[in-house]
Amino acid sequence: MFACISRIWRWEFWPMWLFYAPIVPWIAWLSVRYRGFTTITAANPGIPHGGFVGESKYQILSRLSGSNVIATELINPAPIHQQEQALREIIGRNRWQFPLILKPDIGQRGAGVKLVKSLDAAGAYFKDCALPVIVQPFHPGPYEAGIFYYRHPDESHGQIFSITDKHFSELTGDGVSTLEDVIWQHPRYRMQAGRFLKRHASERQRVLRTGERFPLVVAGNHCQGTMFRDGSHLITPELTAAIDRIARRFSGFYFGRFDVRYSDAEQLKAGTDFAIIELNGVTSESTNIYDPEGSLISAYRTLLRQWSLLFEIAAENRRRGERCSSLGAILRAVIQHYTTTQADPLSD
Numbered sequence: 001m002f003a004c005i006s007r008i009w010r011w012e013f014w015p016m017w018l019f020y021a022p023i024v025p026w027i028a029w030l031s032v033r034y035r036g037f038t039t040i041t042a043a044n045p046g047i048p049h050g051g052f053v054g055e056s057k058y059q060i061l062s063r064l065s066g067s068n069v070i071a072t073e074l075i076n077p078a079p080i081h082q083q084e085q086a087l088r089e090i091i092g093r094n095r096w097q098f099p100l101i102l103k104p105d106i107g108q109r110g111a112g113v114k115l116v117k118s119l120d121a122a123g124a125y126f127k128d129c130a131l132p133v134i135v136q137p138f139h140p141g142p143y144e145a146g147i148f149y150y151r152h153p154d155e156s157h158g159q160i161f162s163i164t165d166k167h168f169s170e171l172t173g174d175g176v177s178t179l180e181d182v183i184w185q186h187p188r189y190r191m192q193a194g195r196f197l198k199r200h201a202s203e204r205q206r207v208l209r210t211g212e213r214f215p216l217v218v219a220g221n222h223c224q225g226t227m228f229r230d231g232s233h234l235i236t237p238e239l240t241a242a243i244d245r246i247a248r249r250f251s252g253f254y255f256g257r258f259d260v261r262y263s264d265a266e267q268l269k270a271g272t273d274f275a276i277i278e279l280n281g282v283t284s285e286s287t288n289i290y291d292p293e294g295s296l297i298s299a300y301r302t303l304l305r306q307w308s309l310l311f312e313i314a315a316e317n318r319r320r321g322e323r324c325s326s327l328g329a330i331l332r333a334v335i336q337h338y339t340t341t342q343a344d345p346l347s348d
Contacts, residue, residue, distance in 0.1 A: 046252020051281010113219035139261035165231030173208020242271030256285035
């Protein structure tokens with residue numbers, strides 16, 4: 001009960017419709033100013049609908065190049081034994097080893113991201129997921145960041161708008177309490193207790209040993225249980241230049257967020273040690289706004305600027321001859337996405 005009540009002032013846990021309600025008038029004004037909401041789909045001509053919904057993660061990563069992009073393979077829907085055989089061939093061809101990351105090729109907010117440690121676990125995943133699945137080697141990190149990038153079409157170089165420093169939730173045992181008890185006793189984790197307990201249902205009554213560390217989440221997504229912090233201290237000219245080089249090699253990309261794994265903050269700031277695991281388009285968020293130490297006013301200020309940049313970049317592209325998606329095409333993509341992603345397995 002206390003967790004439900006405390007959501008009133010802990011706005012980072014508000015439902016999306018409530019959190020975005022004050023932004024809607026601003027988006028409506030920008031839509032009028034820039035001749036329609038669908039203008040935003042021209043921001044990234046190289047991605048279907050600019051990355052509004054339903055884009056293929058595999059196709060996007062295939063458009064990127066360089067050693068900083070993690071290797072990614074695609075397994076299409078098929079009988080489970082055929083998918084398992086395809087996975088064996090991928091592992092052999094790339095000389096990969098378990099654990100591996102599996103996730104739906106088309107998905108949002110970390111849905112269906114799974115760390116699998118065996119072929120049997122992969123088979124169980126394929127059974128629950130009727131969608132195309134991408135396979136990636138697991139990058140041990142242990143750190144992850146969301147790097148929000150933008151470039152105006154008439155400018156030769158882009159900028160990092162923000163960085164989100166992601167902190168993965170984990171428990172520490174006391175030798176007495178069950179996993180469920182520790183979750184409910186934690187001032188933050190109890191806010192998402194339902195998600196954690198569903199994810200770890202088979203172990204909720206296990207007593208963690210004293211000092212035992214138990215990870216609650218693998219997917220670096222706020223709604224899956226990862227805590228977001230403002231990572232502006234990680235922005236450097238060197239990292240900006242590295243991200244800009246990668247982004248400019250993707251023809252038709254100007255606005256979005258790179259999700260990256262890395263092992264050392266100093267090397268990340270030097271632009272030398274990071275692996276891009278995903279790239280999101282126009283519906284990306286500057287997710288540093290969910291820093292629990294930030295203010296709601298600051299979060300809205302960031303979102304207002306982010307949406308302004310999106311419309312400006314898209315309008316510039318349209319003036320240069322790029323076409324916007326029609327409203328009908330967007331609605332069809334939204335309907336198709338939300339009617340075909342219901343089978344996503346539970347995320348780690």
